[in-house]
Amino acid sequence: MPLRALEVKNRITDMSFISYPPPKGNQQSTLMLGICTLEMDEYDSTIPIRSTYQLYTVKAPKGPPTSSSALVGPGPRRTFDGALTFVFPVSQNLGNADRLLFAGLVDVSSSTSKTYSRKKEVAIGLTRVLNAADLTDNVEWETTPLWSSSQRNGGIGVPISAGISPNEKQVWTSSFTIWHSYTTLNPLPQRHREVDHPLPDGLAIALAILARKSTSDILHSLSQATPPSDSVVDIITTALTALQKCERVPSVWITGSMMGVALSIYRSMAKHCEDEERRQRYTERWRAAHDMMSMVSCLTAFHEASKADFLKRLLKACVVATTVPNDKPSQGEDDLFGSTPNSPIAREQFDPVLINLIHPFALTALSTVLESIQKFKELVDRNALSGEDLAAGRHVLDDLVVTCPTQIPELLKVLSEAKVEAGELDGG
Template identity: 30%
Template structure:
């Protein structure tokens, strides 16, 4: 709310927030959301039982298909209260409550496209037994890079699930834990459940007993998965309700009873209402899963007492192990962080308190070591309200706790536009040992538009897949939720951070794990970041990642990262000259990926010394693209010479210190690009020779033969003469240092040290023995009236980014989020050779640039 201050009119206006703005933290009316590793943001619809989603940083939204009960009767269900996505991004879970009938839980499986979700399993849960918290087992092991720049893989979290498609942990209002899983090659979902309030065990196929303590319901829960630990830790907060409220007996009145009853009230019943409400304790339980025998067991741990305030957040966190690469290292302490709010007499904004508990194994024995819990630290806040918290940092020296603190009032500048962003709080990092401010981190600000300051506060938050951005949204309301992207705290620039730049470190771990890099590319694409700094960040990320993975896969992912970054930046560029440079860079990266994909197609479609003729037309389409690309490259080489009339004595033309070289010339100097170009020319040449030797007995092959011969023999390039020249150049580029190779790959342009080689390559490739200049620049159809328009129309027709053929428009198309390419791969498999179909399956879930698909 806005309140004018006293004094002159020129003084600032004050904004303030009321206590009611923070109460959703206690009454659990926050809208659930999840940010997947593929950078898809899932959130609950404000009024309908739907899940809406959008791909960051796109503004396009889609709706996840609902399970059958909700489709049949949507008015009977409420918006989902729990949304959880698996670490790999392939599975999605949500729970939809109902005020009239049983609630519905559902698991979706992701299809080939990010916005294609299919209902895998759904089941109903009794009223009063809804899901409170969810988590996934069996996620991929995380990568981390220490302060020295060495990448290592962290141990697995929680129990290992070797033969399961997915394994989901659920905590319900009945204070039970359920393990939902589906074994590989088994069609149905299996569930094992046990109570959390008492020691128990249950096996697969055993019926679940009736839930005990029906007068208590779980209102908040946290699920902890520790490194190298077979146990699961669960913390719950419960609320005591009337013992007969679950069957709605309080709402029934017996009209047959006499009006006067002389029955003395029982002392227990007279004081029962005094125990209603939220309990002042947090219950802990150890859950073990024996995957071989499929037995689930629970062992309650000592209760944490003395927390009379309202609980707003509850989460587990654990620092990375000191010996990150060791699979046998014992787990370090795992911490339970809980934040509380004290509203007092509801006349002012609440006071916040953060409490930290440390849980660790005792030293007695090996298999029977019990968990011990002790207080670690407590911190109170009077100048702000604690709204959210998340673990942060990937090394032991930077690990801490993100904490969001909102101001309760502040100055509002008097300006004509109230859309200006102003700071309404801060994001700080606390040390785990004592909850003091972490000296390695600089706080960040929580921003809000001035026209909505003080209301619809960002109470809920999500971290992006690479922990570089934070998505904040307001509490549950009947209208759309206010979402905002907030900048996280940054590391202090000291000697340690200079050695390993934070963004390069996060990019390297993302490249190693294969997660989406969109959140980091979003930062690098900002025009406030110098273009030179973008290249240095990408180069440093590749250096860090090269120590942890096979270079073949890593180079492909790094090339896609560079493509994504420069394409995003090109969209924001103000200068036309800069936009042309950036577009040329990402186009060069895409051409390198296309050459690699074409080579793999020719390799997969080999049939002995020849080729699979059932895929002849598909290979002709790839050959067409290769020939057109070679002609484009040679045109650029000739135009580079024509700028000065000769390549002799004009070294400045190839000096990147003065003028950047054309990006497309990188294909003549970078080992990966030149290797792909040489292999593509060799494959097309061999394919032409094999098809050219076919007899005229097969009509289809004969037609393809004529088309292919016209394509290659009538082009402006002699591929037979070009192939050995490319082989010689490929031997020459091996002299470049690893530093030059990395730099050329990440900036998608030739480096200054490649100038002499490129000058020599142009001289060799533009000789009259290879290039026929009239045919290269002037095509026969361009000399005929009316025919050129037909060829131009065919040329402008959209092409499939995978097959390089024209899109038919008769099948469902998918679009790559990274490069924007469109494809119909896998949508039409009629009369396609098995070898070609197997090659197409490689691109079902991602594009040739490693980007993800979405439906057109």
């Protein structure tokens, strides 16, 4: 569906379509076109640089799509002092009337750098939240600084492109100088805490998990703020409660996901904490979560391994490979193609499972697993077990290892020789 021509007087620096979900399910979403232009004089530096942002509403034509262009109507317009570097729609916590925009504005007068300071970086502007209806500032949201790397020669790179994080917590900006290019991580504005309807960090984590998004930007914001331990517990509890209300989500998956979130939060807090006692407490917590996740991973791997018949398939492939005739000419006189000499007997296709006996990495892993089983069996044999349950466990182990058709000690000897031969093939 074509768009009619739009007349733009100044230089276009950015143009993008913006869409918001409809207030109600049976309504159509609103599609808008945003155009950012830059006003500057190439020869007179005394004239201030200004940016203009214009929104257009885009609607489908009433007739057939091929017969007419889309209906484009002018929307709100605003002129800013400075250079507008990016505009993104705000999608988090939208109400019926909340259609908002993130706008990053570079302050050409350099007054922003006097208000904010950060090591090795200079504040060159602000990121604010605008109301899409009239492009005015939304007072319920914070204003955050826009940073850029400061260079040794005093130069400052101006952002020319930006990318927003999955959960709208940060924005990456790219800036270029004469010799280098740099990327900077900037925080995005959030609702003021005194507002009655903020998006809690716990709920944001739950939404990210349900949407299969990365929670790294949320966790990064939490680690930078270094919240108290009680706040972290509240955040995790809020996320866990929200996830448990979803009946179709498995509880095991919820617990595992939240355990990973807790691990990341406490490990990051331990890294940034300056107090030795609190750092030790955070370290103990993330290590406890790490141990739990490790056990879950081992249990999952054990269950998967218990369902497999890898060793049986491997030995079967070895037996089959040794019984296949060599590719020598057939001795019969009834060659189908009348070849001279007779056609060789076709060799069966190589079984991929045999790569485990050729490649040093796979062969070492296989040998290590079998050695671990054998050492565990020897450890059980050396220790006298008491009790019916322990005795029953020993009998089960004997059934699995001792009476197994595959003699593990003999197989380990063969694999040891194969490792030497595989090392020679690998050049070492």
